[in-house]
Structures are given as C-alpha cells and as structure tokens.
Amino acid sequence: xxxxxxxxxxxxxxxxxxxxxxxxxxxxxxxxxxxxxxxxxxxxxxxxxxxxxxxxxxxxxxxxxxxxxxxxxxxxxxxxxxxxxxxxxxxxxxxxxxxxxxxxxxxxxxxxxxxxxxxxxxxxxxxxxxxxxxxxxxxxxxxxxxxxxxxxxxxxxxxxxxxxxxxxxxxxxxxxxxxxxxxxxxxxxxxxxxxxxx
Numbered sequence: 001x002x003x004x005x006x007x008x009x010x011x012x013x014x015x016x017x018x019x020x021x022x023x024x025x026x027x028x029x030x031x032x033x034x035x036x037x038x039x040x041x042x043x044x045x046x047x048x049x050x051x052x053x054x055x056x057x058x059x060x061x062x063x064x065x066x067x068x069x070x071x072x073x074x075x076x077x078x079x080x081x082x083x084x085x086x087x088x089x090x091x092x093x094x095x096x097x098x099x100x101x102x103x104x105x106x107x108x109x110x111x112x113x114x115x116x117x118x119x120x121x122x123x124x125x126x127x128x129x130x131x132x133x134x135x136x137x138x139x140x141x142x143x144x145x146x147x148x149x150x151x152x153x154x155x156x157x158x159x160x161x162x163x164x165x166x167x168x169x170x171x172x173x174x175x176x177x178x179x180x181x182x183x184x185x186x187x188x189x190x191x192x193x194x195x196x197x198x
Contacts, residue, residue, distance in 0.1 A: 014175050020166035021176050029180055032142045032161045033187025039114050040192060045077035047109055049101040049130050050118030053174050055082035057118050061181045069185040073193045079108060101130035111138035120173040122150020131155055144180060146173030
C-alpha cells in the first residue's frame, strides 16, 4: 500500500461514518439545535466541556457562538470550561481532576442553561461529573459521544440529548464531532436569525 492509498482510505472511512451518523442521528442533531435556540431565546447560556481534542472542540464551539459562525449576528452566551488555566489547575490541585468541570458548572450554571458535554469514548470521569452537577441544577445536557456511548449514554435522561457518532475510532469520531458542532451553530443561527439564510 502506498501513502496515497492510505490517505484515500481515511477519506473513505470518514465519508462512510458521516453518512451513517446522519442516517441515525440527523433527527437528534436537529433536536439539539432547536433546544439550544429555545434556551438562547430565554436568555440562557451554554457551558461546554471535553478533554484533549474534545477540549479544543469545546473552545471552537464556544467561539463560534460568542463571535459568529457564518452570518453576522449578535453574540450568543457560551463558555468553554476548558480555557481558564487557573481554575482548572486550582480545582485539580485542591480537589481532583475529576471535578474540574463540575465545579465550574456549579459556579457558573443556572437552571435552564445547557451543558454541551463532549467525549469520544463517553467515559470521561470529569465530563460525567459535570453532567451529574448539571442535572442537579436543572440543566439539560447535549452529549457528543461515539462508539457505544460509554457511561455517558447510561447517564442520559429524558431531558438530555445524546448525539452518538456511528464510528469507533477516535479520529473518525472527532471529525464528525466537528461537523455536528458546525451543524448546531448553523441550526441555531437559522432558527434565531432568519430562516432565509442559506
């Protein structure tokens, strides 16, 4: 196998996983975008968390909302819980790494806000802890997972929305998480700022 054949295989696998995810999760993505738009209309905010590549995705999502996605519009309230190094390190040092997001949800979240929880495996202890706090505070979770959904899938309640990527490798899941994030941003913009947008 030469390198180009290997690259072509990655593209083919990505396309196949994206199509399978659309078939299974398309309605869930639409439901999540609609729910986010509803909560923004009510003056609520979204808190976003994840580890590693998912931390970068959390920051990406928050930036697209606070600044802009593809249309000019007012900023929307979103906070990536992955960006405050002083908060992250103090909580990790004084309490436990498992609590780095939960503590911030407790401090920054309010009833009706939304937690966007990103975990490729669905098993991240600090994301699970954040979900538990969010639930106690009356916040719904939109969870982006992959594979079998892991422990996050088992924590999902009727008020929550899981968008589970139809793939098992981390790279494929992360690629589709980015696509889902863009679909959520576009859906929120379309619902809030004019359905005439293409």
